[in-house]
Amino acid sequence: MKNQKTILLVDDDSDYLFQIKFQLERFGYKVISADGQKEAEVLLQTIKPDLAIFDLMMENEDSGFILCYKMKRRYPDVPIILATAVSAETGFSFGINSEEERKWIKADLYLEKGVRPEQLQMEIAKLLKV
Amino acid sequence: METLDVLVVDDEPGIRSGVSRILRNFSVSYPFMDDDIQFNIIEAATGEEALDIINSKPPAIVLLDNKLPGMQGIEVLDYINNNQLDILVTMITSYASLDLAVKATNIGAYDFVPKPFTPQELKASLENIAKHYFLRRMTRKLHKEGKQVRFQFLTVLSHELKSPLNAIEGYLQMMQEKQAGDSIDAYYDMIDRSLSRIKSMRSLIMDLLDLTRIESGKKKREFVELDLGLVAKSAIDTMLPLAVQFDVSIILENNLTEPFMADPEEMEIILNNLISNAVKYNKNGGSVVCSLSNTSNDLKIVISDTGYGIDINDIPKLFHEFSRIHNTSTKNVSGSGLGLSIVKRIVDMYKGNIEVQSAINEGSSFIVTLPLKNIVEDIAGI
Numbered sequence: 001m002k003n004q005k006t007i008l009l010v011d012d013d014s015d016y017l018f019q020i021k022f023q024l025e026r027f028g029y030k031v032i033s034a035d036g037q038k039e040a041e042v043l044l045q046t047i048k049p050d051l052a053i054f055d056l057m058m059e060n061e062d063s064g065f066i067l068c069y070k071m072k073r074r075y076p077d078v079p080i081i082l083a084t085a086v087s088a089e090t091g092f093s094f095g096i097n098s099e100e101e102r103k104w105i106k107a108d109l110y111l112e113k114g115v116r117p118e119q120l121q122m123e124i125a126k127l128l129k130v
Numbered sequence: 131m132e133t134l135d136v137l138v139v140d141d142e143p144g145i146r147s148g149v150s151r152i153l154r155n156f157s158v159s160y161p162f163m164d165d166d167i168q169f170n171i172i173e174a175a176t177g178e179e180a181l182d183i184i185n186s187k188p189p190a191i192v193l194l195d196n197k198l199p200g201m202q203g204i205e206v207l208d209y210i211n212n213n214q215l216d217i218l219v220t221m222i223t224s225y226a227s228l229d230l231a232v233k234a235t236n237i238g239a240y241d242f243v244p245k246p247f248t249p250q251e252l253k254a255s256l257e258n259i260a261k262h263y264f265l266r267r268m269t270r271k272l273h274k275e276g277k278q279v280r281f282q283f284l285t286v287l288s289h290e291l292k293s294p295l296n297a298i299e300g301y302l303q304m305m306q307e308k309q310a311g312d313s314i315d316a317y318y319d320m321i322d323r324s325l326s327r328i329k330s331m332r333s334l335i336m337d338l339l340d341l342t343r344i345e346s347g348k349k350k351r352e353f354v355e356l357d358l359g360l361v362a363k364s365a366i367d368t369m370l371p372l373a374v375q376f377d378v379s380i381i382l383e384n385n386l387t388e389p390f391m392a393d394p395e396e397m398e399i400i401l402n403n404l405i406s407n408a409v410k411y412n413k414n415g416g417s418v419v420c421s422l423s424n425t426s427n428d429l430k431i432v433i434s435d436t437g438y439g440i441d442i443n444d445i446p447k448l449f450h451e452f453s454r455i456h457n458t459s460t461k462n463v464s465g466s467g468l469g470l471s472i473v474k475r476i477v478d479m480y481k482g483n484i485e486v487q488s489a490i491n492e493g494s495s496f497i498v499t500l501p502l503k504n505i506v507e508d509i510a511g512i
Contacts, residue, residue, distance in 0.1 A: 015297035015323055016296070018319075018320075019297070019300040019304065022304065023309075113296065
């Protein structure tokens, strides 16, 4: 397909990976997936996706934050969605709404896992400006 | 109902009474709290007056106007910071002085509310600050009581329990909406994956039951003189289907000469866990040796495999709850992450010892040493 956008999807839950990959492909995106921070870092050496979706807690509980940071340093223009279930599970909430949080969380959008596929598609389209 | 003191520092009486009115019937609830939080408003018209109150009866929260007749709000904030008081500060500032508000949050104010504010804005800010206050106090309390670990355990546990549910729910939704088309064939993969998540969730729950029984001390321990060889044999039989699936052979070497007093169920848990690990983390065509022996003092259980081996840096983490070692060789191995921590607890109860020897790509040995005598004497009351 022409102009097909590539999304890098990183999550250590193979089922989440399977499901989101399935949805994204249904929406016409090309998906490259990795099941952890290390694998994603290796991939990022050679590919530049159009957008990335990271889980937060993978090998380490801050793997997602670290990936955001490294990715933005390499490709500052590629939007990142941080998708986690942290708030629902722990009650600890954080976001990227305040200036202070944006200073250290280098993601463009923070999404709770479990959003409807259509909403995910909408958010992606917004970030890709299509 | 829990009440937090809120000190409102503002030279305008209208603002003070407005805040009182807005917060009088306001309460905050939070799933982690037993009680709702409500607010008791204390008023101060000047910074000096505020400091008097802070010194005599420190409030939990201070709503602080910056522009005060004498001492400025920011100085009150400084005072609170410098004295490391356990008080959260929200600055009330006019829109014209937003710079200042940002500066204030940088030097330690928790939040700021621009003036004029709506009741809703004030309530939202108070809700945030009350939750933050609660969490901070909770964390401190947990630290104090050494319960931090427990709290983390529950957090991880809820993650481990919810993620299979989320996965299965996801697959069911995909099927419900026929996202892969009308043919059931297209969904086999999803069904298999769902079933395998259910299976691992069940084993987590079983492990969890073991763990709670051990931890609570409520499980009735029955010490009998037992033939550990038989327990090992039954554990091996239980693992056989798994071993066949992985094409792994299990060999039992029983060199026991001394009788051993123990709780059969506990020994079963140790052997089941170690043998199933040795099978799961093995290579195709590999083998597991379960060797039982004793000296006059100790009983020794050695479970050796010919599997991937464990990185030396990962060994200390092995016995922590939910600390499954993630790497490319282990990513397809399912497990609750509790097995070894359960084994360790039991071994500790017997005043025994467990150690690991491992070489990458050659295999690992788990060596459990349990004192023969102590147990027998404890039980016999000698």
